[in-house]
Amino acid sequence: MRAQVSKKALNEGVGMLERIIPARNSNPLLTALKVDATERGLTLSGTNLEIDLSCFVAAEVNEQAAFVVPAHLFAQIVRNLGGELVELEHSGNELAVRAGGSEFKLQTGDLSAYPPLSFPDHVDTTLDAAELAKALSSVRYAASNEAFQAVFRGIKLEYRGGQARVIASDGFRLALRDFAAHGDGQNLILPARSADELVRVLRDGEVRLAYGEGALGVTTDRVRMNVKLMDGDFPDYERVIPRDIKLQVRLQAAALKEAVSRVAVLADKNANNRVEFLVSEGTLRLATEGDYGRAQDTLTVEQAGDEPAMSLGFNAKYVLDALGPIDGAAELLFSGSTSPAMFRAVEGGGYLAVVVPLRV
Amino acid sequence: MRAQVSKKALNEGVGMLERIIPARNSNPLLTALKVDATERGLTLSGTNLEIDLSCFVAAEVNEQAAFVVPAHLFAQIVRNLGGELVELEHSGNELAVRAGGSEFKLQTGDLSAYPPLSFPDHVDTTLDAAELAKALSSVRYAASNEAFQAVFRGIKLEYRGGQARVIASDGFRLALRDFAAHGDGQNLILPARSADELVRVLRDGEVRLAYGEGALGVTTDRVRMNVKLMDGDFPDYERVIPRDIKLQVRLQAAALKEAVSRVAVLADKNANNRVEFLVSEGTLRLATEGDYGRAQDTLTVEQAGDEPAMSLGFNAKYVLDALGPIDGAAELLFSGSTSPAMFRAVEGGGYLAVVVPLRV
Known part of the structure; x- marks a missing residue:
């Protein structure tokens, strides 16, 4: 040849x-x-x-x-x-x-x-390739690479009547993104590492999905892929999404990312890189304390909600991860000092992060 | 304060x-x-x-x-x-x-x-900072990071009547670079790792040197530095520089680097990444052979010298290192299949590399 x-x-x-x-x-x-x-x-x-x-x-x-x-x-x-x-x-x-x-x-x-590789020829449903790639990339950080429970190493894809949603969680935080879908499809769980590879081959255009025995067939104009799916039940994530928002603030995501990175330098590595969020009177004060000293940063925010003030502790890394996919203005929705908090883009875009505060 | x-x-x-x-x-x-x-x-x-x-x-x-x-x-x-x-x-x-x-x-x-740090106030000699940095960077690769003999982890700076020269060798190869000096100074050996740091702080202008007890004081407009010097005798490197050149070839350094990198993929890692250089009739043929197959690449060269043909084996990595500081056309000077070979820039510039061929 x-x-x-x-x-x-x-x-x-x-x-x-x-x-x-x-x-x-x-x-x-x-x-x-x-x-x-x-x-x-x-x-x-x-x-x-x-x-x-x-x-x-x-x-x-x-x-x-x-x-x-x-x-x-x-x-x-x-x-x-x-x-x-x-x-x-x-x-x-x-x-x-x-x-x-x-x-x-x-x-x-x-x-x-060499093992025979076969790829399905049929198409069960289609999604927009760029939307799927963006959704998987946005939530990927929340899936665990090591968790004992296999399902926390996966990303769930589910259909919700005209919408598709991807969800990832490691038990301490949760990220999801909704995007438009043509029609319906099967709910399934992809290993997060396979999702990483899927994201790399997705470009523009359509991605065609075919449901097989414990596997998902993925076809684009350039490649064909078979991805082994994960068994098991994905946790009932909706119950950790807080409904009763008591205080909310708006500010530029970039400014918050910078300030958290800044004060995190002095956060205590042995105490989950704890950074304190103190909201009151239109300001968000961030504070950390560790072996070598302490740091604080004050940001002006738009504040709303019934509670006049709130104080919560977060793992700095989790906050930065949650803000990662948000461009422009961000909205932080607090339901209490020890209840899950939400981070989302003011402009929407279907992305939502839930982070559980650290105990006092 | x-x-x-x-x-x-x-x-x-x-x-x-x-x-x-x-x-x-x-x-x-x-x-x-x-x-x-x-x-x-x-x-x-x-x-x-x-x-x-x-x-x-x-x-x-x-x-x-x-x-x-x-x-x-x-x-x-x-x-x-x-x-x-x-x-x-x-x-x-x-x-x-x-x-x-x-x-x-x-x-x-x-x-x-905190230990007291003191920097000399006097100046014994000066060098052009950019020239010194370039010279040290050009020869750095030839110094060893691990050699048992300490002196092979050093870079020698010597004065040769209006010229300064830096030399590095790990016993298998040698690199040197000459550059203009104002006046004379002491010969000395810098630890290669300290030379790396020195290169990072050197910019334009003048660098002022002061000789101290086992240390060199270095002053630029921005920084002052004290560098511990190495004891011991640097090997008599001049005797490995071949004088009797039997065959020489000229070609673009970039083309040779690419070709060597290419064929080196199939070179045998357990045989020093051996790449064969075969010169004859105005061509340089590179050949490698390993567990997975063999590769060859043919380059047109300008050939001169008394010998019509020669075959030498080199460690591909050493050839790439030696060519690293050469831009434009390179000159390869061979004194025999088992004698040291030289690599230098046709345009001069004071840089010279000596590589010992691998045994047959």
């Missing part, structure tokens, strides 16, 4: 797969990238057993062939190639890669032992 | 000291930054016992004072401050830092226990 392919396109495709395919694995087969050459071009695929990914690269191909190559070496070779056009030639158990004055002879692996 | 100081200037000064002062040390005193306030401004100083550094920041100060603060915390606080002007107020064992709506109260340390 001989193929002529654009270096840029090949590099993009291989680069996406390189992220998924493990560099080292107790099963070396999993470190391989599979190439299927047909007259239309090259289909590159790989898996980490959580995600199967496949992407198509247009190429001039003289005959059908299929082979596997060490993914990370192949990616490095392609990335460093000079020129615009790459020639691939597969024969026996060797792949030649040629471009400019360079030639690489790469040993191919055992194709027959 | 109260002082008004520009945030930018304070941040720059504290930032330089933050690099030197250890974040953690078995002697916590060493993690402190010392502030001496006089009517002219603030002198900030610190040490890591290898380097003492001091820098002056203009400020409006109402009375003399001296105190020590935790360096890295103070640096973080200053960096995050809003506004353009900072107010410092020292009283008792507390330093208040105020800017915009923020106030920090930082506990000061035990001034009496």
Whole structure:
């Protein structure tokens, strides 16, 4: 088999797969990238057993062939190639890669032992790719990377009549984002790490979803993906969203982020980086205290609500995470010193964060 | 003591000291930054016992004072401050830092226990700061960070009648750079890690050197530095510089760097990343071979010298390091398959690298 392919396109495709395919694995087969050459071009695929990914690269191909190559070496070779056009030639158990004055002879692996990857052909529902990516990115921080309870390492996607919602929580905080959906679909839980990879391949246009056995098929114009889903029940998150708001303040999210970062330097690392929020008379005073001294910062805010003043302690990192997806003005909604607080954008946009205050 | 100081200037000064002062040390005193306030401004100083550094920041100060603060915390606080002007107020064992709506109260340390730092007042010789920085940066890679023999962790500065030269070697390769000097000075060996810090504080203008007891005093317009020197004899490096050049090639340094990086992907990590250089008939062919396959790259070169062809093996990393400081066209001078090779810029510039080929 001989193929002529654009270096840029090949590099993009291989680069996406390189992220998924493990560099080292107790099963070396999993470190391989599979190439299927047909007259239309090259289909590159790989898996980490959580995600199967496949992407198509247009190429001039003289005959059908299929082979596997060490993914990370192949990616490095392609990335460093000079020129615009790459020639691939597969024969026996060797792949030649040629471009400019360079030639690489790469040993191919055992194709027959490579696990079969199959991607669903049907479409159950569609979402806007950019909206889904934005929603997943906005709530990702609230999912845990280590939590003992698996479900806290997941992001839930649910449908709510014309709207889709993604939700993540690690038990101490919660983030959700609503966005418009065409029609309805199945509720499901994606591993947060798989959501990270999904976000990376989503661009503009439509993303097509197909429901399979414990897996979600995802198709865009560029790639096909199978993502293993998580079992189990996502916690009843709605009950932690406070309904009875006693005090609310508005201020620029950027100013609050800066001030929290500033005073957090002196916060006590052994006391959850506690930063005190004291609201009264149109000001928000932030205060921290630790082994080396203490800090405070005073911000002017628009204040509303029945309570004239309130004092709450937060983990500085949680506040910064919650404010992360908010541009422009932010709204902080307090329901009491020890009750969950909400952070959201004044301009809306479907994003909401809930943070539980630290105990006194 | 109260002082008004520009945030930018304070941040720059504290930032330089933050690099030197250890974040953690078995002697916590060493993690402190010392502030001496006089009517002219603030002198900030610190040490890591290898380097003492001091820098002056203009400020409006109402009375003399001296105190020590935790360096890295103070640096973080200053960096995050809003506004353009900072107010410092020292009283008792507390330093208040105020800017915009923020106030920090930082506990000061035990001034009496802080080691006295003194910087020489005299000047023995001067060098161009930018030239010295460029020379040190060019040869730094050739000094070892771990070598058993201490002298290989140093960079030698020597004077050669109107010229200064810096030399570094780890026993396997050598780099040197000559540059113009005003007059003469003492030969000395700087620890390479201290040279890294020296490079960071050098800008334009003149650098004034003062020779002390086992130490070099360095003064620029912005900072004063004391650098501990290394004892011992630097190896007689001139004998490894080949005199009898049998074959030489010219080509663009960038093209060679790219080609070496490219083929090095398949080089054998367990065989010193060996890349074969084969020169003949106006071409340089690079070839590597490893567990996963083999690679080659062919470059057109200008070839000269008595030998019509030569084959040498190099550690790819050493070749890339040696080419690093060369812009434009490079000249490779070979004295035999097993004799040291030289790499230098065609345009000159005083830089020379010597790399010993790998054995067959």
